[in-house]
Amino acid sequence: MALSAALALSAAACGGDDEGSGGDDGVVIGFMGDLTGENSGIVIPPKQGAQMAIDEYNATNPKTKITLKTYDSQGRGEQAVPLAKSAITKDKIVGLIGPAFSGESQQVAPVLEEGKIPSISPSATNTALGKNGWKYWHRIVGNDEIQGGGVGEFITRALKAKKVFVIHDNSEYGKPLGEKVEATAKTGGATTQVDAINPEGSDFAATVNKVKSFAPDAIFYGGYYAEGGKLLKQLREGGVKARFLSGDGSLDKGLAAGAGVENAKDSVIACPCLIDPQGTASPASKKFSEAYKAKFNADTAIYSAEGYDAATAFIEAIKAGNTTPEDINSFLSKVDVAGVSKQVKFLPTGEPAAADVYVYKVEGETLPLIGKASEATV
Missing domain, CATH: 3.40.50.2300 (Response regulator)
Incomplete structure (x- = not known):
């Protein structure tokens, strides 16, 4: 690529x-x-x-x-x-x-x-x-209703997370995606907390401290890989070891490049797209x-x-x-x-008539498919 x-x-x-x-x-x-x-x-x-x-x-x-x-x-x-x-x-x-x-x-x-x-x-x-x-x-x-619901269900079903911290970038993409993931995780029985970052910023220490205090089992980030990589790097440097997940905006090897390969290892990225x-x-x-x-x-x-x-x-x-x-x-x-x-x-609304959500795992600079979010395990 x-x-x-x-x-x-x-x-x-x-x-x-x-x-x-x-x-x-x-x-x-x-x-x-x-x-x-x-x-x-x-x-x-x-x-x-x-x-x-x-x-x-x-x-x-x-x-x-x-x-x-x-x-x-x-x-x-x-x-x-x-x-x-x-x-x-x-x-x-x-x-x-x-x-x-x-x-x-x-x-x-x-x-x-x-x-x-x-x-x-x-x-x-x-x-x-x-x-x-x-x-x-x-x-x-x-x-994102489909994507957020799919990854939120995956977090509680496959990861069995009981505490989920959701972070988003306040954008028209990241915020509603994060909100849907949080709502779905709550429905699945998890306790949640939410925070937003400024994607134009570079120091996410305040958010890192909130995450550390909450001690989640899983973290979901709604935003794009350029900022997601920086955020993940700072989370790991801050001692946060919880599983990191994100949506399609982070489905790129740039996430690992920004976070560091070891920091990004085993992160899970969801997407309503099939990469095959x-x-x-x-x-x-x-x-x-x-x-x-x-x-x-x-x-x-x-x-x-x-x-x-x-x-x-x-x-x-x-x-x-x-x-x-x-x-x-x-x-x-x-x-x-x-x-x-x-x-x-297309439906009369312009939406596609069919859609699935898939999950991928970060392994070095590759993003192999795990499977459909509704069926996959890790």
Whole structure:
């Protein structure tokens, strides 16, 4: 992933990451997310998955080719909004894959609604996003109600934790995810305590002291791996040995890089996504994993399959002869096609029709799959 990420970062920084054939015989689809920021490790894989799907489609020499144009928001709403406006007015996009994160999604979606541009996020999981009544918004991944419930149940069932300390970053992603984990852990019989950190800060001593005083069996962090690694390092240096867990925002080897390999050992990361580099889940997953490895010289990673599936939904719409944003959006309401991560089908709210939660264990710089959160043991 390091090589492919470096190449992708370089291309994104230079603005040379667009491929395909737009113009009179083609359409432009955007991809928006953090491509050069500190959490880009969980955005580059879905971007690459989307690019692979579009490259495969264009290679068939279709009547309408697709250009994938990238927009590097660095995960910040204040950057994402003007980028979205430019994408609509200047680049004439007919659809957007992304935004990748929940906070920027919340700010960009109204712009897309006004412009009547359909979007499919491969990775934004905030539950409230699906409750706004947006007509052009979709996501391919399960929300935080599903994710938080899955990992919260895992904490009390598989880990048998009786005391759970929940920490979050106060973001539109991390806070509600942490709240759902806490509520589920309480339902499972655990005593809980909650604290928030400032992700822009670097000294989490106050939180570490609260955790030490509470003496939990398990700690859950709702946030992204860049801050999660720093937090975990300080917890371990402070003498806290409780099992550390987090959500999809931490499903990257950057967590261990920030915390230190030994500090991160045996941490458990949940995700409503399936990472299957060995291709054991299905024939489609095997074919995808092998093609991804050949194209990017890297194993499939977080949301690479979901990026591919989001692009597939748009491709199916265009293959059916839909080339305007509104026609594409109308098609998305009835798309029902086999994807790599799941059957690609949307509910009227834009939510995916199917979603599972999986758990992964940190082992050095690898994150092997343990299994479904509802069944897995450690």
